[in-house]
Structures are given as structure tokens and as C-alpha cells.
Amino acid sequence: MNKGPDDLQSEVQQANLCAGCGMCVGLCPYIKEMDEKVAIVERCGRSDGRCYRFCPRTSTDIGALDEMVFGARRGDAVLGSYRTLTAAKAANAATHSAGQYGGVVSALIIHALKKGVVEAALLTRYSERKQVLPRPTVARNRKEVLACSGSKYTAAPTLSALQDILKTGEKLAVVGRPCQVTAIRKMQLYDDRPELKNIKLVIGLFCLWALDYRRYAAHLSGQVNVSRIRKIDIPKNDDFIVYTNGGEARVPINKIKEFIRPSCQVCFDVTAELADISIGSTEWQDDWNTVLVRSEAGEKLFADALKAKAVTTKKFPGEREAILREAVGAKKRRVLKELSRRGSESAPLLYLKLDDSQRALFLEGGNK
Amino acid sequence: MKQNGDCLNVIITGVGGQGNILASHILATAAIAEGFHVTIGETYGQSQRGGSVMSHVRLSKGESLGALIPRGKAHVIVGLEPMETLRVAADYANPGTKTIVNPRPNYPLMVLYGAQEYPPVETLLARLGEMVEVVKVVEGTELAKGIGEAMASNVVMVGALAGSGWTPIPTDTFISVLKEVIPQKILALNQRALKLGIESIRK
Amino acid sequence: MLSILLDEPGKRVLMMGNEAIARGAIEAGMKFCAAYPGSPSSEIIGTLARPDVAENFGHHAEWSTNEVVALEAAAGASFGGLRALCAMKQNGINVASDFLMSVVMSGCKGGLVLVVADDPGAHCSNNEMDSRAYARLLDAPLLEPATIEESKEMTRWAFELSEELEMPCMIRSVTRISHARGDLSLGPINRLQRTPRFEAYDRFLSLGTVTHSVLHGKLEKARDIFEKSQFNQYVGPSGAELVIITCGTGWLFSREALRTLGLEDKVGILKLATTWPLPNRFIVDHLKGVKQVLFVEEIDPFMEQNVKSLLADYIGSELEVIKFFGKGSGHVRSRFGPALGEIDPDIVIRAVAEIKGVDYQAQTPEYAERASTLLSEYTASRDLAFCAGCPHRASYWVMKNALALDGRGGFVLGDIGCYGMGAGRSGYFINRTLHCMGSGAGVACGLGNLAKFEFDQPVVAVMGDSTFFHAALPALINARYNGAKFTSVVLDNSATAMTGFQPHPGIGLNAMGNPATQVLIEDVCKGLGFHVEIRDPFKVDEAVEALHDLMQREESSVLILRHTCGLVESRKKKKDRISVNAEKCLGDECGCARFCTRVFGCPALIWNEKEKHASVDEVVCTGCGVCAYLCPQSAIEVEKAEELQR
Numbered sequence A: 001m002n003k004g005p006d007d008l009q010s011e012v013q014q015a016n017l018c019a020g021c022g023m024c025v026g027l028c029p030y031i032k033e034m035d036e037k038v039a040i041v042e043r044c045g046r047s048d049g050r051c052y053r054f055c056p057r058t059s060t061d062i063g064a065l066d067e068m069v070f071g072a073r074r075g076d077a078v079l080g081s082y083r084t085l086t087a088a089k090a091a092n093a094a095t096h097s098a099g100q101y102g103g104v105v106s107a108l109i110i111h112a113l114k115k116g117v118v119e120a121a122l123l124t125r126y127s128e129r130k131q132v133l134p135r136p137t138v139a140r141n142r143k144e145v146l147a148c149s150g151s152k153y154t155a156a157p158t159l160s161a162l163q164d165i166l167k168t169g170e171k172l173a174v175v176g177r178p179c180q181v182t183a184i185r186k187m188q189l190y191d192d193r194p195e196l197k198n199i200k201l202v203i204g205l206f207c208l209w210a211l212d213y214r215r216y217a218a219h220l221s222g223q224v225n226v227s228r229i230r231k232i233d234i235p236k237n238d239d240f241i242v243y244t245n246g247g248e249a250r251v252p253i254n255k256i257k258e259f260i261r262p263s264c265q266v267c268f269d270v271t272a273e274l275a276d277i278s279i280g281s282t283e284w285q286d287d288w289n290t291v292l293v294r295s296e297a298g299e300k301l302f303a304d305a306l307k308a309k310a311v312t313t314k315k316f317p318g319e320r321e322a323i324l325r326e327a328v329g330a331k332k333r334r335v336l337k338e339l340s341r342r343g344s345e346s347a348p349l350l351y352l353k354l355d356d357s358q359r360a361l362f363l364e365g366g367n368k
Numbered sequence B: 001m002k003q004n005g006d007c008l009n010v011i012i013t014g015v016g017g018q019g020n021i022l023a024s025h026i027l028a029t030a031a032i033a034e035g036f037h038v039t040i041g042e043t044y045g046q047s048q049r050g051g052s053v054m055s056h057v058r059l060s061k062g063e064s065l066g067a068l069i070p071r072g073k074a075h076v077i078v079g080l081e082p083m084e085t086l087r088v089a090a091d092y093a094n095p096g097t098k099t100i101v102n103p104r105p106n107y108p109l110m111v112l113y114g115a116q117e118y119p120p121v122e123t124l125l126a127r128l129g130e131m132v133e134v135v136k137v138v139e140g141t142e143l144a145k146g147i148g149e150a151m152a153s154n155v156v157m158v159g160a161l162a163g164s165g166w167t168p169i170p171t172d173t174f175i176s177v178l179k180e181v182i183p184q185k186i187l188a189l190n191q192r193a194l195k196l197g198i199e200s201i202r203k
Numbered sequence C: 001m002l003s004i005l006l007d008e009p010g011k012r013v014l015m016m017g018n019e020a021i022a023r024g025a026i027e028a029g030m031k032f033c034a035a036y037p038g039s040p041s042s043e044i045i046g047t048l049a050r051p052d053v054a055e056n057f058g059h060h061a062e063w064s065t066n067e068v069v070a071l072e073a074a075a076g077a078s079f080g081g082l083r084a085l086c087a088m089k090q091n092g093i094n095v096a097s098d099f100l101m102s103v104v105m106s107g108c109k110g111g112l113v114l115v116v117a118d119d120p121g122a123h124c125s126n127n128e129m130d131s132r133a134y135a136r137l138l139d140a141p142l143l144e145p146a147t148i149e150e151s152k153e154m155t156r157w158a159f160e161l162s163e164e165l166e167m168p169c170m171i172r173s174v175t176r177i178s179h180a181r182g183d184l185s186l187g188p189i190n191r192l193q194r195t196p197r198f199e200a201y202d203r204f205l206s207l208g209t210v211t212h213s214v215l216h217g218k219l220e221k222a223r224d225i226f227e228k229s230q231f232n233q234y235v236g237p238s239g240a241e242l243v244i245i246t247c248g249t250g251w252l253f254s255r256e257a258l259r260t261l262g263l264e265d266k267v268g269i270l271k272l273a274t275t276w277p278l279p280n281r282f283i284v285d286h287l288k289g290v291k292q293v294l295f296v297e298e299i300d301p302f303m304e305q306n307v308k309s310l311l312a313d314y315i316g317s318e319l320e321v322i323k324f325f326g327k328g329s330g331h332v333r334s335r336f337g338p339a340l341g342e343i344d345p346d347i348v349i350r351a352v353a354e355i356k357g358v359d360y361q362a363q364t365p366e367y368a369e370r371a372s373t374l375l376s377e378y379t380a381s382r383d384l385a386f387c388a389g390c391p392h393r394a395s396y397w398v399m400k401n402a403l404a405l406d407g408r409g410g411f412v413l414g415d416i417g418c419y420g421m422g423a424g425r426s427g428y429f430i431n432r433t434l435h436c437m438g439s440g441a442g443v444a445c446g447l448g449n450l451a452k453f454e455f456d457q458p459v460v461a462v463m464g465d466s467t468f469f470h471a472a473l474p475a476l477i478n479a480r481y482n483g484a485k486f487t488s489v490v491l492d493n494s495a496t497a498m499t500g501f502q503p504h505p506g507i508g509l510n511a512m513g514n515p516a517t518q519v520l521i522e523d524v525c526k527g528l529g530f531h532v533e534i535r536d537p538f539k540v541d542e543a544v545e546a547l548h549d550l551m552q553r554e555e556s557s558v559l560i561l562r563h564t565c566g567l568v569e570s571r572k573k574k575k576d577r578i579s580v581n582a583e584k585c586l587g588d589e590c591g592c593a594r595f596c597t598r599v600f601g602c603p604a605l606i607w608n609e610k611e612k613h614a615s616v617d618e619v620v621c622t623g624c625g626v627c628a629y630l631c632p633q634s635a636i637e638v639e640k641a642e643e644l645q646r
């Protein structure tokens, strides 16, 4: 069954399911994005479309995607396929301190650029014109990578710039949220343009939610001088804290949660299950990252970075893994419930396509 | 001079921006120089904006005529655009009408949008031929481009009318009144355009 | 030399109706004229304001900010003793009507002539109305010229009449006179030298019933004058059974109808040039023995009804029983119906033929049928569109994008002017209201003030630059004062483009082309306390973002989309060459699916069906280059004019 932009509009955008990943924006001149709101400006008249197929909020066949990326279906229903789970941080002090937590994302990208594994990286940095608005950016050297360090807590449409960079023919790394990783993988699954081979590395961030830019920015601008933001963080179980050059502002986490994008409430992927490497916080040490090395390409890069002393690792404690699994599993269970509530006969889990065995695996609590 | 009380009815038709008004102005000025009464009715409300534009130029002796030609009473139609020529002919032509047409199409908005079609020009001209006595094709735009100014195609077409022998105005009068109508700066160019038109219809 | 400049009485020249009116004013020694441009009236002041004309005859000419100001200014000059002219289209008289209503009562000193050009058929208007109803409402003398030559003659006469009656006179023209051209003979120029002075005893007061009664006296005096006017005439046999009573364009159409039907010896024509107040005696005297009357006039049955009510007093005494034909009987009807649209010779021919039982066919039935098949099969409709290179097209694209990206169901309130086309395809159907000048902002004062009823759609009001000064200002002040929230978009193409590029207060030139104080729209808006942004609509992305961001603001704001009208610009400089790189153009492929032709719709962009790519019609293209900016494939290429010259 072919579906196109009209369906994307009705099933995703108007249904408040758009994750703001930016994929469709880059594909089509009629799909535009402004302040993280994506809209179809004009009908192109097609009844089928890449915009619909690549969107992470249209029918997403997890089994097929797993097979494409990892060569097999997953055995782990909570964290997805992975090879290793470790704690890590950037070895270089400047990279480490620029990073959100351990700076591993930045360190790996810098390393990949240095070694020529990739020539460019599609990252995300704050806009120069609008406050706390993240925009897609291409980094080609260490300085440019570090300019993108730090998490921006809204749904940056990073992928809107992807198609243009692909055309340059450069070998490419992309860093994105789980929804964005899914979009890239769907594109690779359904499209055979030769330039897609240029994507050499996909690093995924852990992500429980992203905020709605308009409401978040409006709230912040009443609280702090947003032009002087240094870093934003959510220390465990604490407030949402905005550190600026002139002091800090705290927003109670419950207030912040009012601004969560509706689409994130039905997001099944917390750890970027289709990435080459997935990276998150550790929830117990602020300057370290949790790293899930998933694919062969990911493993190769990570080992190489370790050898080159770009990153240092330490063992991921067993009890922390249990906590991680519990947190991820909890969200997945909540989402699954919500998806089956909203699903229809033709799409029982709305956008998510899980076959029975995977679903059973998950409901059993998860491990192979 | 012809039927319907000693008058000549000429319609110059085209699309906004093609210089229809200047064309009718030249014809009218030449006619006045020959002692005719002239009335020009222009339908050009929004002439700059892609709409159809037509000028009814009416020459008479004795008394002035109204600004609109009655249906079926055009003696000559000068078409600056083929589809417009057919449109005007449908209302104003009769089997004795003579036409001069610039075959270069100007596509209507709905055609550009792909919502309607523009028929092949040859077909348009063939259909036109079934309605009127003569269809003379004059490549106004191409000839004007040849002298470096496509916009002068209107004057080429007036030249064709001047050389056609279908009006009671001597060709030389058209040539001599041109300077009354056209600013000095672009006079030479337009004189060339007019002559091109005269020659082309005599071929 | 321009014929209006000639001082060669008796010479026959070709003039447009509006030029003839202007020449009539010059021949009358008019010294002050003012107008707000509006088709089909614009060329009257447009001609008088030409630097060579104004200088030669020493009059003042101005484009006023709106019609009521224009009329007031002209009245002021008249109060000082000069002959003054004011011109407007039918919409304008509505704007001017408040002052008009009282200036007829106060009277005037120097001849004051108001020309109103109506637009039957609405060739260049968003409304169709017959302004003559005002004459009756105002108790003002009304003159209706029937030919180009009469336009000049009657304008000249109107100044004398106005001075004789000490009140303004109204001339009514229509598109088919104002925008027609014809030959006429030049008259002598009245080199009237008056030194204006407001005398100690001068009073121009409108004082209720007292001045109203004076006005009625003047009207009776006008009637007496009209009884003897040369411009009213009867042509035809004596003892005709059928008489056509006509005015304006109806005169020549009626002549042609009778000639065409060969009825010149049987049917009479009573041509009225003074249609309010009616020359009662003149009419009654010419209808003695007449059994049928056909009224031919444009648009409303104005004369028809007035004459009928006049004749009610005479039928059965001085006159026989008369059967009336016209709009009331349905005999005079356009394709829309009676009292709608314009009339033409065929309508009159048909009416007379029907009454007289004559058979008339313009084309043989077979021919007519073939013609109509051709029309339906071989012609496409030619909708109006923004011109190639028009900044409005880009501006509408900007609005369309910003509204979609805002996503809260925002909409645009429009008004008239070129950008009235914003309600159509060329403006992506964006304008959702269309009334009168400035009404977008006025209506926004209502829709933008409904928040307390939980109305949450963003409201955008568009206005042109000239409209901004004309009528939008009071609405904008109202918005500030009464707290309406909306985003105003001023489409500033630096000209009153709709009517032919007249300057306005924002431009820094006056009507006669001399430097004038420039009143900047942004300064005015800032002075009113609005947040103002200025963008170039051809830099589409920046403009979209600016509008989008303004729509997010809590307070009303103004976005000026400024880019000179392509037609003005292309007159000034050599154009860049724009072309499509056929290799790069994707056309129907998934991607843009013919963005430039199917969606953006610049008339210079053509879809080459055979070769499946777009191309640029270099004759139509103005070289603005906005399509090159917008083409998602970067398939449209620009060669700069400077490079081309090398």
C-alpha cells in the first residue's frame, strides 16, 4: 500500500506524532520546518513518497531494520542488539569538559574525522539567531565538533540537512536521537541511492523525551538570560538546571515535563537501538557516559578510539545495568500500552511493527 | 471601406504586456492623419497581469463610432498571440474577416499550472482558417528578436497590417506617423520593426 | 509633442477619454487638481500631473492620500477662488461621500468639478456600482458625456456651470469613455489668471436645513440651464413611435443599432447629457405622440426610473400612454442580466430588434455554433496573475509558508489593489476577505480581538504601501488603542502599481515628479508603537521566518515586505538572464514535481511537456531571479546583466 505526503500530514503531523527528526524536511521542497514545527506547505500531488516511508512515526518494521543493521533480529527486547556495554569518557580534557557528560560522542567524532573514517559529521548546535534553538550543522574538524557539544533538550530537526550533505559525496557520521537514527535506518532500508553508502557511522543518543521548542523557549526566556547559557542538565532526580554565565536557573522537573513533545510520549526507543554506537548518561557519575557498542562498524571505531587513547573506559557495574534496564523497560511498557490503546486493526501498535515473537520476548521482561 | 456604413473595424488582440495599446495607437494616428474619425475601445482592465487584451479600432468618415465593435463585424483582426486571435475571432469574425497572426504562444496561468492544455499552434491556426477568409502568419516575436528587442513584436505586427493593403491608409502614412507616437530614443528601432512587418507580409 | 500641450484650436488629435477630460479642464483654466489613483480614472490627474503639462499650464496637481482628502483639497482651492478638479473611480466616491454631502450645501467659489469614472463590467474593479445615485442623493448637477469629444467639452462647461451655481458639479464617465480613445478638436485655452484669496466675507458652511433649502434652489436653477443645453439633443424622425432615451456610451451604441437594423428613419433617439436634475420640459416636449420608449444606459436604471417618475405626471394629459422598455422590462440586459455588467452595441441591437420584431443575427447560426465549439475546445481561460517578477507572488509564497509553519490555522485578511489577486490562484488563495482599501486591517481589529472568546487563530492583515496611507492607518491606530492583536503585512512595492505606478507619500516624489517629503511606513508604525520588521520578499526564507516570528508575538506587529514592483524595476535597468539547466531540472520526479510552473506560477516559467523540463520565456521574464532562489534543484541559473554586457 502506497502512502504519501497527505498521509504523512494526517497520520503524523496533524496527529501530533511528529518527532521533529527533520528527515522529511530535507527530502522535499514542500515540507518545511520552523522552530521545530514541521509542515507540508503545498501538495506535491504524489500518492507515494519517501517522506512517508522514511518517517520514524510511520509503519516501522523493527525486525527488518534489525536484520539490515545487525544481520539478525534482536535477542534483547529492552536494550536491543549490542556487543558491549561500558562506561566511558573522553580522554582529552578539553573534549571532556565541553561534552555534556563524558564527552564520548564528541571524542568519537573527532577521532573518526582525524582517522579519515569520515570526512564530515552532521551534528547539532545552537542557532546564532534564535536563543536555545538547535540547528543542524556540519562539522569537519575538532573545533567544529566541540562547538556542537552539549545536549540541546528540544527536538532538533538535524536530519533536515542530511540530503544536502549526502550530495557532497563526503564520508559521513551522523549523531542523533533515537527517532533520528530510526529515520536514517528506514531510509537505508527503503532507498538504494548510491550516496547513502556515504553514511559510515551513526551515533545515537539515549533519549527519554525532547521538549517542544516554542513553549520551552518562552518559559526559559522569562527565567534566565538565555543568551548566556553555558550548559543545561538534569542531575539525577533533581530540577532541570540552566547554568548561565551569570548564575543558574532551576525549573522544577515537573514543570519542564509539561513541555515534552507529544510524540515522545509514544516513543518506543530509548537507547537508539539501531545506531552503530549508542551513548547516554550514567546516572551515577556526571562526567562519564554509558556506551552501548552495537554494530560491527561501531565496534571497530570504538576499539580504535580506545587504542588511540581518545576515550577511556571502565566496567559498567552490574547493579547499574539493572537500573538502566528497569528505567528503559518502564518507558517501553508504558509506551506499548499507549500504542495498543491508540492502535487500530490495521495498525495495532500505531507506527510500530513488532512481530509476535518480539512482542512476547519484550513482555516476558526481556533477555535472550 | 466596407459594409455597415462606411467604416473599417480592426481588432488588435493579445495578452497584457504585449504592447497592444501602442499598436492600436499607431494605427489610429495614421488613420487620423488620413482624415478619418477614429475610436478605440480597449478591454484592458488589468492589462499588465496576464489577462486578454483587445483593442477595437474603428475608422469612419462622417461621424464617430462607439468604442465597441458589434459581434461578427470585424474586418481585420491582428493577433499578437494565436489563442487570443481564435478567441476574438469566435465573437467578432465573419467569413470575410482577414487576420494576421503572430504564432508565438503566451501560456495562460492554467496551462502553466498544468490544469489546462494549450493546443498545438498549427491546430489553432488551422481552425482559425476555417472561420475567416485569410490567415497571414507573421513571426512577430522572432523578427523582433532579430533586431534585438522582442518587445517590438507589436510594431512588427502593425507593420504587417500597414503592408497588407487591408486598410484604406497608405503604408507610408504608418511610417510617417510613427514619430508622433514613439519617443525619439527608441524610434529607430521601431522604424526597423515596422519595416520588417511590412516586408514580411508582402512576401 | 503631446497633444494635450498643443495650443492649436481646431486641430484634430487622438486622445484617451481621460486625457480629453484633462484637456477640458485645461481649456477651462483649471489651476488645481487632486485625486487618489483608481482605474479607470487615473489618467485624468496622471496626465495633468505630467511635469511638462503642469509646468506649461501652471497648475498644481497632486496624488492625495485618499479620495476624501483629494476632494477637500480641491474644494479648498475652489474656496480660494481657483478652478479645481478632483477625479476618482466609483469606489472613491464612497470614501469622499461624507465631505461631498456637505460641500454641496456649503457651496464653493471657483468652479469645482468632480469626475467619477465608473467601471461597468468591473474590468478593473472589485465592485460594480453606478455612482450616479449619488447625484440624486446629493442634489448635485450631473453631466454624462457620450463621446470622447464631449468629455472635453462638458468638462470645460462644468467649471462654468459650477461657478454659475456656486456649487460643485459632477461628471460621470465610464470605462468605455475614460479608457477609449478617439479624435477630437482642440479648443482655445483659457489663460485665466486669478489670484486666490479667502475674503473676509467668505463662508462655506453646511448648516442643516437652511443650506439644504438653498441647495434645492440651486438645483432648480440647474434644471433651467439644462433645459437649454446643447448637449441634450434629439435625433430622428418626427412622429417616431419608438424613442430611445439614452446617455453616455448608450448614445453611440444606439446610433449603431439603428444603423445596423436600418431603422434610422423610424426610431428617434433622445440623448441626455444632463441626467440630474432632468430637463423636464425638454424630455416631455420630445415625447409628444410617442408610444414606446427604450432606455439605454449603464449600469443601473437610473435615468429610466427618474424619467418614468417624471412622465407619470404627464401621461394621459400632455403625453399618450407609453410602453417602457429597458432594464425594468429586461430588454436591456448583459449576459449577467439587466442592471449588471456593461452594455454594448449588440445589447442595444437586440433590444431594438425585439421591440420592433426585426430578425437580426450577428453571425449565422452555423457560424456561431462553430465559433462556440472553437472557444470551448481550443481556448484556455486567462486568469489574472501577478506579473512575472512581481514581488507580491513572492510575498504570498512567504505568507503561505509562514501560515503553514505556524500551524495554528492562521489566515490572511486582504483588501483590493493588485494584491487583491491574493484571493486567487496567483496568490495561492491566501486572502480570505476582499472589501475596500484598508479593510484587511480594519477587519483584523475585530477578528484580532476575540481572544476572550477563546479565539486562538493568528490573524494577518495585508495592505499595499499606498493603501497603508490611504485607509489602513486609522485601523492600525485602532488596533493599538483597543488592543487588537494581529500581524500586519505591508506589501511595499514602492508604487501604486494597480493603477499605473503613481507615487505616494512613502516614495519621496510628488505627482509631478518633484522631490517630496518621504513619509516612511516603518517610521509611522514605530511611532504608533508597533514592533516593525522589514524584509525583502525575494529573500524568501528570511521573510518567512520574520513573519512566523512576528505571529508568535503577544502584541500586534508590522512586517514590511519591500521590493520594487518588477515593472518599475525593469523599466530602469537591464535585466539578468534567467535560464533553466535542463540536466538539473527534475520536473515530475519525486522532489519538486514542477514547483516553478505548477506551484509558484510565475508567467515566465513554462513547462516543456515534450522534454519534461521547465524553461524560461525570456520575453516575459523580468530577470528577478526569485525562481532561481526557490528552485529546490538549483536548476535555474542566473547570468547577471553586467556579465552579459561584457
Ligand SMILES: Cc1cc2nc3c(=O)[nH]c(=O)nc-3n(C[C@H](O)[C@H](O)[C@H](O)COP(=O)(O)OP(=O)(O)OC[C@H]3O[C@@H](n4cnc5c(N)ncnc54)[C@H](O)[C@@H]3O)c2cc1C
Pocket: A098, A099, A100, A101, A102, A103, A104, A105, A106, A107, A122, A123, A124, A125, A134, A148, A149, A150, A151, A152, A153, A154, A155, A156, A158, A175, A176, A177, A205, A206, A207, A208, A209, A210, A211, A279, A280, A281, A282, A289
Ligand atoms: C533531547 C535529548 C534527551 C536526552 N535524554 C537522555 C536521557 O533521558 N538519558 C540519558 O542517559 N541521556 C539522554 N540524552 C543524551 C545525553 O544528554 C548526552 O547527549 C549523551 O550522554 C552524550 O553525552 P556526551 O557527553 O558524549 O555528549 P557531547 O560530546 O556533548 O555530544 C553531544 C552531541 O549531541 C548532539 N546533540 C545535542 N543535542 C541534540 C539534539 N537535541 N538532537 C540531536 N542531537 C543532539 C550534538 O550534535 C553533539 O554532537 C539526551 C539527549 C538529548 C539531545
Ligand code: SF4
Pocket: A008, A012, A013, A017, A018, A019, A020, A021, A022, A023, A024, A025, A038, A051, A054, A055, A056, A057, A183
Ligand atoms: S517525524 Fe521526522 S519524518 Fe516524520 S513527519 Fe516528523 S520530521 Fe518528518
Ligand code: SF4
Pocket: A019, A155, A177, A178, A179, A180, A207, A208, A209, A210, A261, A263, A264, A265, A267, A268, A269
Ligand atoms: S523521545 Fe523519541 S521521539 Fe522524542 S526526541 Fe527522543 S527519540 Fe525522538
